[in-house]
Amino acid sequence: MNSSSKIDTRRLKGSGFTLVETLIGLSLTLIVFLGIFGAYQLGIKVMGQSKARVGAIALADKQMETIRNLAYADVGTYSCKPEYPNCDFSQPDTIVQGYPFGKVKDSYQSVLNNVSYTISTKIDYAVDEFDGIAEPTDDCPNDYKKVKVAVSWGGKFSGEADFDTIIAPKSEQAECEETGGVLKVTVFDAIGQLVLFPSITITNVHTGLIKTAQPDNGVAYITLPPDTSAYKIEVTKSGYSSERTYAVGEVYNGQTIKTPTKPNVTLIEGKLIETSFSIDKVSLLSVSSYAEGAISSFVDSFFDASEIAESSHIVVAGGAVTLAKSDATHYYSSGYIISQTIEPPFLVGWNNLNYTDNTPTNTQIRYQALYFNGTSWVLVPDSDLPGNSSGLKTPPISLSRLDKTQYPKLRMLATLLSLSDHKKTPTLYDWTATWFGSAPTVVTSVVFNLQGQKTVGKTSSGQSIYKYSQNKQTSGGVADISGLEWDVYSFSVDKSATGLDLTRTDPAQPISLASDSSQEVALFLKVENSLLVFVKDDSSGQPIFSANARLFNVSLNYDQSLLTDENGQAFFLPLSSASYTLVVGASGYQNSTSTVSVSGSTTKTVNLLSQ
Known part of the structure; x- marks a missing residue:
């Protein structure tokens, strides 16, 4: 009887899982299922992209075969005018001719296996330096045609496939049917070294023809139809400055260019026209604004x-x-x-x-x-x-x-x-010799003009039109100006608008900014009227940090509040010569209200009483 009433405690201990064991088991299971789910998603993505890429290859092959079966003279592109999005080669009034001009539409849409594709075709003449570039060494500089077909698709698994080929003429007569002018574009950096893979965009401002190039060595030869002052050239590269040509009469920053520094290019039949551009990595100017310290002499x-x-x-x-x-x-x-x-x-x-x-x-x-x-x-x-x-x-x-x-x-x-x-x-x-003999004070907000020395041209009156001339503003006493090209820059402040007079810069202007660099510049300003407020503890005489000082004049529509710095100071500027109401408060202190008459460099000490 005693033996039948005993309980097997070892069996009870093994009959279930603790909470910790359960959580660990669930975590491991979750990790396994997340891995399986991730692999499943990756498989779907790979299958989707593979399916789309197979379709892209098929469409590209079809486009390539269509181009190869054309007569050499018909291997060229056309595009639709904006008002005729569904244009056709057989309707000349609806299209813009490419160069070379032919029967290939430069871009169209197609759907295959429920995937929407965009087929883009770019065709250019190729100038081979081996047999000369232009007259007199080569009477027919258009040696062959380069074809690039890009097929892109959107959706969840978007992508693009690119294909290139060369179409060669079957005879010298075919090669010489269209000569054109040859444009050589060379891209240098600030020290005269070639820039690799720059983006060159050439636009005929008369016909709308656009050609692009991205030469791996910084030099591009491009054949284009002859035209006078027609070709606008723009050179860019990510992280670099840009440079381009300008047309007579073009408006730049509100000024009309009469004489461009680098005018649009004229191309002559059978001739080589050379032009060069300079771009380089952009830089940063970090500008600080200060009120000038007291002048001693x-x-x-x-x-x-x-x-x-x-x-x-x-x-x-x-x-x-x-x-x-x-x-x-x-x-x-x-x-x-x-x-x-x-x-x-x-x-x-x-x-x-x-x-x-x-x-x-x-x-x-x-x-x-x-x-x-x-x-x-x-x-x-x-x-x-x-x-x-x-x-x-x-x-x-x-x-x-x-x-x-x-x-x-x-x-x-x-x-x-x-x-x-x-x-x-x-x-x-x-x-008399004068100097600034006390530490300057930060001016939190100053509007200033920053202007480089490079120009895009001149107006009809001979006034220079500067490539960079913009108004900037410091916030909290600092303005970081990025994306600046290498140039020599000058600062100016409109005294009539700001009440501030720029006395000097550190380093002294003009500021020479190198490419791919950063430069700190301090602007020192003089004001006719200012107020420096000192806030102190009445009993100890110690400065009060982060006290709120409000200065206002209703008739002048002036109302500004500042927090005192670690020296208990707040600096108001620029001000008019007038009487202002000053209200000062701080945590644990009684507020103080007083009238301050400001004229010239005025100081005011406020002693706050404890509550």
Whole structure:
């Protein structure tokens, strides 16, 4: 009895699966079925594509046989005019003739085995360089015809099949029936190397005839019917700039071209016409916009010699510098002064050199800039300050090209010259050197014009029409301009529209942009009226980050809000000279409202009280 009441616990433990075991089993089953399903889908795709490709091959073979059975003179194409989509070769008014012109429709639709196909045929004359290209070496340059048939299909398993063949004339008479003109198109890059596989599109603007080529070596020979100023040529390549020809009277960016830089091409019967194009990989300009820092200056009005480091044969007196006299009636033929060292403590960038002088007939003053090369003071080279070796002319003289790290300090040199009889002296009344002496502030939104030096032609008044001239705008103080071709670019800002004056760029413009490159450019702007707001904690004096500053003037329709930076600053510009309402708030602080009168560079400090 005791033995019959015992329970076999081992059997109970093996009678089912745990939850983990069940999940693992389901996962493995799912992986297996997903693999099977994927293989099934791939099989369907392969079968569908194979079925479609078999149909494409059959249609291509049919098209090729049709072309081979034509007379050589009939091996050519035609297309339908847009208003006659169902045109026919037998109706000349409904078609556009190809070149060579013949009985083959350049594109048509066909359905086979429930698959819709597009059959496209391209036929071109081939120019073989072996027997010459054009007169006088080859009177019949159209050596044979190249045929390309492309059959494409859509749907879920779309694709395309391409087939090529050559149709040769049976006699020299057949070869010479149509001569045409031969166009040689060569495509170079920025350094003169051939561009491989460029896309060349040639359009006859009179007849609508279009020819394309993609030469593997960058050189294409194309035979076309003779015509005057008829062929528009455009050269492109993915990731590259583009170049093309233009017609007289064509409108480009709102301007009418009177004299194209590269006009449409004229072809002459039996002649070779050569033309070349330059394209290269495009580049990027990353443009930042800043409000110019405060301008500081060195000024000497020569009431004494305290700001002069060195001089010779010079008299400094009464606010003027003149040559000293060599005797009672004559001045020294030359003399010079060198300023004290100008070494700004917080140099952001050099600005200008200015002076006031008087140079009577037969006198002259030569102005130059010096820098310390580690051992002595020498002339700044012309490569950094053009004209410095021979003397700087016409103030104000821009010093903005001078790099602040290479030229942290300068001296000015003035050489006074008395020519001829030495009875007259030039006079220097004052000179000034200016620089930007505080860090610039980001201007969040600036509209500027970017213009290259390359042109597409001139207007009837002789004004250049630039290939690239577009207005751009910074957002958050930055504008990334992509797709630019290699060129020399200049920036400008419309002061009347923006209230901003472009003072300089870094690097100094014009900006030379190489192909396949990226270049950073900073625009520095000056405003007539601006407001710099400092927001601080009233008790600690510490700046408040991310405070909201709202400045508005209802009558001027001005209302802008900015968040303060890590220094507690918000910079409003450009502004009109007027009174504004300033509202400042921050989390954990009481709001502050005040009236600010803005005129010139205005600053306002706002101390917020804790709640």
